[in-house]
Amino acid sequence: MFFSILIGKFLVFIGKILHKGSSKPGEVVLKMKKDFFKNIKLPKKVIAVTGSSGKGSISTMIAEIYRKSGFTVAHNSKGANLNSGIATLLLENCNLRGKIKKDVLVCEVDERFAKYLFKDIKPNYVVITNICRDQPPRQGNVDIVYEEIEKALDEGMHLILNADDPYLQKFTFADFDVTYYGMDKNKYSYEKNKFDSLNIYYCPKCGRKLKYNFYHFETLGDYTCENCSFKRPKPNYTVTDVDYDNSIITMNGKYKLHVPFAILYATYNTAAAFTMAALDELPLDKVVEAINESKTNTKINNSYMYQERKVNVLSNKNENSTTFNQSILFTKREDKERVILIGWKEISRRYVYYDLSWLYDIAFENLNDQYTQKVYCVGENGYDIAVRMKYAGFDEKKIAYYEKLEDAVSDLKNNTTGDIYAIVNFDYVEPFNNLMMVGDKNEH
Amino acid sequence: MNIKIAYLYDDLMNLYGEIGNVNVLKYHLDKLGINAEVFKFSVEDDVDIDLYDVFIIGSGTEYNQDKVVRDFIQYKDKIKTAIENGKVFLCTGNSIELFGNTITDSYGSINKGLGIFDFTVKHSKQRIVDDILFEFPEIGKSIIGFQNQEGFIENYEFNLFNVIRGFGGNTNITKEGIHYKNFFGTYVLGPILARNPYFLEYFIKCIIESKDKNYQLKPIDLELDKKAYNNIMERHYPKYL
Numbered sequence: 001m002f003f004s005i006l007i008g009k010f011l012v013f014i015g016k017i018l019h020k021g022s023s024k025p026g027e028v029v030l031k032m033k034k035d036f037f038k039n040i041k042l043p044k045k046v047i048a049v050t051g052s053s054g055k056g057s058i059s060t061m062i063a064e065i066y067r068k069s070g071f072t073v074a075h076n077s078k079g080a081n082l083n084s085g086i087a088t089l090l091l092e093n094c095n096l097r098g099k100i101k102k103d104v105l106v107c108e109v110d111e112r113f114a115k116y117l118f119k120d121i122k123p124n125y126v127v128i129t130n131i132c133r134d135q136p137p138r139q140g141n142v143d144i145v146y147e148e149i150e151k152a153l154d155e156g157m158h159l160i161l162n163a164d165d166p167y168l169q170k171f172t173f174a175d176f177d178v179t180y181y182g183m184d185k186n187k188y189s190y191e192k193n194k195f196d197s198l199n200i201y202y203c204p205k206c207g208r209k210l211k212y213n214f215y216h217f218e219t220l221g222d223y224t225c226e227n228c229s230f231k232r233p234k235p236n237y238t239v240t241d242v243d244y245d246n247s248i249i250t251m252n253g254k255y256k257l258h259v260p261f262a263i264l265y266a267t268y269n270t271a272a273a274f275t276m277a278a279l280d281e282l283p284l285d286k287v288v289e290a291i292n293e294s295k296t297n298t299k300i301n302n303s304y305m306y307q308e309r310k311v312n313v314l315s316n317k318n319e320n321s322t323t324f325n326q327s328i329l330f331t332k333r334e335d336k337e338r339v340i341l342i343g344w345k346e347i348s349r350r351y352v353y354y355d356l357s358w359l360y361d362i363a364f365e366n367l368n369d370q371y372t373q374k375v376y377c378v379g380e381n382g383y384d385i386a387v388r389m390k391y392a393g394f395d396e397k398k399i400a401y402y403e404k405l406e407d408a409v410s411d412l413k414n415n416t417t418g419d420i421y422a423i424v425n426f427d428y429v430e431p432f433n434n435l436m437m438v439g440d441k442n443e444h
Numbered sequence: 445m446n447i448k449i450a451y452l453y454d455d456l457m458n459l460y461g462e463i464g465n466v467n468v469l470k471y472h473l474d475k476l477g478i479n480a481e482v483f484k485f486s487v488e489d490d491v492d493i494d495l496y497d498v499f500i501i502g503s504g505t506e507y508n509q510d511k512v513v514r515d516f517i518q519y520k521d522k523i524k525t526a527i528e529n530g531k532v533f534l535c536t537g538n539s540i541e542l543f544g545n546t547i548t549d550s551y552g553s554i555n556k557g558l559g560i561f562d563f564t565v566k567h568s569k570q571r572i573v574d575d576i577l578f579e580f581p582e583i584g585k586s587i588i589g590f591q592n593q594e595g596f597i598e599n600y601e602f603n604l605f606n607v608i609r610g611f612g613g614n615t616n617i618t619k620e621g622i623h624y625k626n627f628f629g630t631y632v633l634g635p636i637l638a639r640n641p642y643f644l645e646y647f648i649k650c651i652i653e654s655k656d657k658n659y660q661l662k663p664i665d666l667e668l669d670k671k672a673y674n675n676i677m678e679r680h681y682p683k684y685l
Contacts, residue, residue, distance in 0.1 A: 133459075136592050137573045141459055143505040197458035202487075207511065209488055353575050354680060355590035357634030360461025380679070383672035384639070390668055391467050391638060399668075 004033040008091040023080040026087025037120035041099040050109045051129030059108040061273035068290035071103040081110045114152035127160040132322040163235040164220040167200045181275040182235030189214040205230040237275040258292045261301040311420040321361035337418030343378030344425030364392035378408045409435040450496040454484045462502025464635025487515040493522035503537020532626040540629035541565040563600035576610030585642040589632040641669035
């Protein structure tokens with residue numbers, strides 16, 4: 001072990017000199033020492049964050065909270081969340097005997113790799129964010145992801161779950177300690193489902209159709225089964241108020257927290273991090289302070305003005321209809337004239353497949369109202385997006401196709417009015433922002 | 445003309461944008477001046493199969509497929525009659541598996557299928573994932589789409605598509621899908637009609653003819669769809685355009 005750690009640490013050192021943060025050291029050490037994880041002496045507190053989305057933001061916020069509260073923290077902040085990434089994180093933070101020199105280990109863990117890692121890392125706390133449709137060529141489907149995470153869980157692990165998500169309640173059927181966060185009904189809640197093709201409509205206990213008192217988004221909300229005892233559990237920590245105009249949420253009626261962007265998942269991510277800290281009895285004044293100073297997510301979504309027009313840049317993940325649906329709900333908040341731009345550079349950066357079926361899981365129909373003046377469909381799949389808009393009911397005169405983002409943005413700037421919503425894959429966020437700034441530096 | 449579309453198990457078999465197929469049909473039938481109505485049915489409903497002209501089912505997780513096949517089997521005779529009578533079916537992804545004799549899941553437990561086509565299905569943990577390029581011989585056009593399946597059909601002579609790229613049957617790997625009268629079943633996932641305008645045109649004609657062979661069909665507006673299709677073909681499969 002000593003020798004493997006020495007090599008690993010040397011590789012970490014080389015990586016630092018070359019400014020190349022990577023998971024290579026972990027990869028090499030895992031090849032040399034298969035039981036590397038078993039031999040690491042972990043700190044008393046190990047927190048893992050897994051699930052389809054939000055892992056990075058939540059784990060970063062948790063790490064910031066613990067630091068602010070006076071703990072030393074090891075965290076894979078760059079998002080290297082597979083075995084090799086976690087091994088690298090441990091190498092960076094252990095001594096030559098394999099003892100982690102930090103008080104707390106916070107790991108963002110890929111949902112398919114938790115089953116390999118948890119058996120040795122044995123987190124005390126596991127935050128499972130959500131399980132949504134995401135990268136089907138890699139993940140298969142939601143039930144497969146559920147099974148993979150379930151395999152990773154073991155007694156003694158305390159789960160932190162979103163009470164508003166009926167799908168996640170499947171994890172509670174085994175005998176785990178669970179702490180819930182959730183959100184009360186607020187002015188953004190709605191009573192009639194707005195989305196099609198969702199992951200769960202039936203009671204995971206008895207199989208009967210679930211009823212909802214209200215929805216927050218997709219299947220999230222206040223659900224109940226009229227046939228058995230299954231219903232939304234009462235959250236231990238609740239978002240009692242949201243003030244999206246000022247990007248402030250209130251937890252348990254008194255803790256005012258700043259959210260990085262006034263969108264639903266930022267609220268849930270913040271609530272999850274708060275809940276973790278509150279559960280571990282950290283001083284809540286420090287927790288609030290840490291969250292309010294947090295830098296998470298600010299680069300992902302943003303809003304700014306362009307010549308009297310409000311620009312909202314909403315970052316999404318291709319092959320993940322939930323992120324797009326979320327952006328649609330955000331876009332629908334304001335009843336004002338708007339133009340929309342949808343597009344991406346590539347469908348996936350992980351593999352070379354061209355599946356677009358997920359475009360039809362997204363409820364673009366919601367955007368087809370009197371306020372949407374034009375929809376720009378941009379990039380290599382611009383025509384495919386345009387076809388999707390046609391079937392969402394948009395008049396073809398309102399649909400514009402551009403292969404190049406610069407041409408679309410130029411047309412949008414010069415020939416349209418109203419607020420601008422860029423509902424784009426994350427690979428278009430920066431290029432779009434850069435193009436909006438061209439010739440208009442003072443306004444940005 | 446009135447056309448009634450039954451979108452079956454929309455809340456369980458909906459994994460890959462299959463609702464796209466339903467919406468695309470409704471869109472064009474409406475534009476053609478045909479009164480098209482969509483009805484959604486699932487496990488808690490009673491369906492009078494005889495009332496509908498078109499049946500659409502999409503793909504689901506293995507858990508949902510299991511729930512569906514146990515329910516669907518009650519309509520076995522009615523569905524068989526509907527297929528024999530030339531009603532139109534579009535079954536994408538693993539919904540095709542519902543129509544065979546048995547489905548054996550990856551843990552070895554067996555569910556009975558409707559037994560309308562003489563095949564058995566085996567699931568394994570090794571998934572088959574790929575872009576597909578098939579040829580639809582009836583119109584000599586390529587079909588683009590995607591496969592992502594854990595099951596495969598054993599011992600059945602597929603006949604719907606010719607395989608250019610992707611996974612066909614295990615009896616004859618050059619063919620994929622089932623075409624019998626107006627029944628179209630394929631492992632291709634999701635919105636196959638939205639992405640393949642030539643197939644869509646053919647499919648709409650099938651629906652109309654199943655109701656009235658002499659109906660004077662107006663041209664179908666697929667200009668934008670064809671641009672999208674041609675764009676994908678030019679980029680990825682120029683040889684087959």
